[in-house]
Amino acid sequence: MASDAIVARYLKRGGVRIYRFRVETFPGHFNNIYLILDGLHSTLFDVGSGLPDSNAGLDTAMHEMQERFGESIRLEQVQHVVISHSHMDHFGHVGYFVRDTSAQIYVHELDARVLQNFEERIVLASKDLRVFMERSGLKPQARNTLEEMYRFSKSFFKSIRVDRILKDRDRIINGYVVHHVPGHCPGQICLQVDEVLLTADHVLSRITPHQSPASITPFCGLELYLASLEKIRQVPGVSLALPGHESDIAELAPRIDAITAHHARRLAQVLDICREPSALVEISKRLFGERSGYTRLLALEEAGAHVEYLFQRGELAIANLDQVASEANPVIFYEVRK
Ligand SMILES: [Zn+2]
Numbered sequence: 622m623a624s625d626a627i628v629a630r631y632l633k634r635g636g637v638r639i640y641r642f643r644v645e646t647f648p649g650h651f652n653n654i655y656l657i658l659d660g661l662h663s664t665l666f667d668v669g670s671g672l673p674d675s676n677a678g679l680d681t682a683m684h685e686m687q688e689r690f691g692e693s694i695r696l697e698q699v700q701h702v703v704i705s706h707s708h709m710d711h712f713g714h715v716g717y718f719v720r721d722t723s724a725q726i727y728v729h730e731l732d733a734r735v736l737q738n739f740e741e742r743i744v745l746a747s748k749d750l751r752v753f754m755e756r757s758g759l760k761p762q763a764r765n766t767l768e769e770m771y772r773f774s775k776s777f778f779k780s781i782r783v784d785r786i787l788k789d790r791d792r793i794i795n796g797y798v799v800h801h802v803p804g805h806c807p808g809q810i811c812l813q814v815d816e817v818l819l820t821a822d823h824v825l826s827r828i829t830p831h832q833s834p835a836s837i838t839p840f841c842g843l844e845l846y847l848a849s850l851e852k853i854r855q856v857p858g859v860s861l862a863l864p865g866h867e868s869d870i871a872e873l874a875p876r877i878d879a880i881t882a883h884h885a886r887r888l889a890q891v892l893d894i895c896r897e898p899s900a901l902v903e904i905s906k907r908l909f910g911e912r913s914g915y916t917r918l919l920a921l922e923e924a925g926a927h928v929e930y931l932f933q934r935g936e937l938a939i940a941n942l943d944q945v946a947s948e949a950n951p952v953i954f955y956e957v958r959k
């Protein structure tokens with residue numbers, strides 16, 4: 622059905638049209654933004670990063686939709702803006718809708734704080750990240766670089782007001798169902814519009830959604846993520862899944878199976894690596910190879926989520942417990958429990 626075109630249209634029962642806009646939100650990084658038109662309501666699901674190119678991409682896609690499909694709606698007329706989760710590539714442009722339009726803004730209760738108290742969140746998250754990086758065994762210089770990068774990447778958003786705080790199973794707008802699926806992000810939701818499930822970053826067609834430890838961000842972590850995958854598998858009557866990146870998912874269940882199997886393999890790999898006492902920085906390197914820049918932090922978080930999962934189950938133990946007991950925040954070495 623939909624290809625790599627900037628705009629794709631999905632026609633659904635009862636005249637519902639769902640448009641997918643493919644927008645470059647960061648250089649080389651593409652998001653799917655969805656516009657749902659059901660005859661009564663116009664709803665945008667995610668808005669892009671807010672960078673000038675991302676905003677221009679959204680404008681271009683709106684124009685293309687108007688020309689190719691004869692829709693007359695303009696961006697400033699959209700009535701509802703639903704944020705799938707509080708990652709910048711998905712919500713960064715929301716300030717425009719708060720300031721310059723009369724759209725209502727919706728976000729899950731566990732991600733509302735990020736949008737409403739953004740500055741506070743960055744300060745605290747940076748501190749938790751520092752502790753995590755120290756324990757992981759990253760050298761001070763690498764830590765400083767990553768921390769600066771983290772703060773900078775988040776420095777161009779200003780807190781906004783939210784109109785509607787979402788909870789699991791809420792029915793919003795025109796009966797669209799909110800499914801809370803924490804793991805990739807605390808307030809991650811999927812939005813169900815009849816038989817279509819907008820999966821955002823919970824289920825993607827090719828890559829496995831990024832994981833980070835709950836020790837940095839509560840309500841993240843592999844434990845909740847895997848439970849949320851099973852939860853979404855049980856949603857009845859879904860005939861098409863539309864993700865926040867990459868292409869559509871015709872069959873959700875096999876994709877969920879593949880993602881689950883991927884994490885099982887990765888957990889086994891971590892156990893294998895930890896037959897020798899290993900710090901997170903080594904585990905990450907063994908899993909993902911040498912990474913640089915921001916992807917180094919992402920790799921470290923991904924590895925950390927798997928280590929945390931095993932540690933909480935008692936499958937990994939701390940190899941240098943005496944040192945951890947006596948020093949402020951030393952590097953932690955993990956080993957398979959003997
Ligand atoms: Zn995300």
Ligand SMILES: [Zn+2]
Nearest residue numbers: 708710822865
């Ligand atoms: Zn994303």
